[in-house]
Amino acid sequence: MKKDRKFDDDDGRTIVDMSEVDxxxxxxxxxxxxxDEAPSEHEMSKEDRRAVMLGAIGAVLLIGGVFIVAGAIxxxxxxxxxx
Numbered sequence: 001m002k003k004d005r006k007f008d009d010d011d012g013r014t015i016v017d018m019s020e021v022d023x024x025x026x027x028x029x030x031x032x033x034x035x036d037e038a039p040s041e042h043e044m045s046k047e048d049r050r051a052v053m054l055g056a057i058g059a060v061l062l063i064g065g066v067f068i069v070a071g072a073i074x075x076x077x078x079x080x081x082x083x
Contacts, residue, residue, distance in 0.1 A: 044052070
């Protein structure tokens with residue numbers, strides 16, 4: 001049986017005002033640069049960033065393909081052995 005919890009220590013004070021905080025986008029976070037902050041020498045250009053992302057996606061697809069092919073071979077061999 002669930003008990004109702006009542007908190008008597010809430011006096012209504014605001015600890016931190018969160019009205020000025022924007023919600024964080026979950027799927028595609030965008031990090032805004034401060035206006036007074038200069039671009040870093042380690043930042044990548046759009047073309048470099050795109051190349052890194054495509055390389056990572058290619059690596060993931062290659063590894064996933066190897067696992068799919070290995071699983072298909074195992075299933076094929078199991079059906080031939082047990083039938």
